[in-house]
Amino acid sequence: MKPPEWRPHADADALVQSLAEALCRHAERAVSAHGVFHLVLAGGATPRALYAELARRAAGDPAWHIWYGDERCLPADHAERNSVMAETAWLAASRIPPRNRHPIPAELGPEPAAAHYGEALRGIGEFDLVLLGLGEDGHTASLFPAHDIGAAPGSPDVLAVDDAPKPPAARVSLSAARLGRAGRVWFLVAGAGKRAAIVRWLRGEPLPAAHVCGREETVVWLDAAAWPDRPPPVF
Secondary structure (H helix, E strand, C coil), X not given: CCCCEEEEECCHHHHHHHXXXXXXXXXXXXHHHHCCEEEEECCCHHHHHHHHHHHHCCCCCCCEEEEECEEECCCCCCCXXXXXXXXXHCHHXXXXXXXXXXXXXXXXXXXXXXXXXXXXXXXXXXXXXXXXXXXXXXXXXXXXXXXXXXXXXXXXXXXXXXCCCCCCCCEEEECHHHHCCCCEEEEEECXXXXXXXXXXXXXXXXXXXXXXXXXXXXXXXXXXXXXXXXXXXXX
């Protein structure tokens, strides 16, 4: 696997501004190339800030399709659902039509929801761009250490997770193999709490996040607080 590009920024605000600009540029290129832009969203505080910035820029139109890397098995309108956060921060006011927004039906429970989302993805080629977070233990989406993350060839596109170490235990996640078939994979990492996981990743430890690499590029976008004490030039 090609190692990721590390792209640190001075602070979280600079990170979000740079991310939003790059995402909108990439969307334009994808739509120009093949008429559609397939984007996978992540949950978390840094993605929420990005979505708010995308809303401010009025990003998104009927050529965009929105997917999710993972979801908690909670009621469909629960505030801790990734889809609810994204709708509130950005999508509900965007020009992306509801039919193009594809939440994971995690309220059905892990197994039925995984089967349903796997069927929804049938016939969908590689994603143009996948956004992912990074947990303090090195997990990404709902792919946790010491669990099957679906990295092996032939793994299903969607995994049912019923024993996640973080509550809620019941979740649904795209597999590492499906996420890694994207053209680009971008990790969004901010805050000093993520620094230890970044150090482990740089050391080459087999964190779940390290198993997800885009076909064309893998970029870890960081703020200065998340970067260890040997930073390269800051963007």
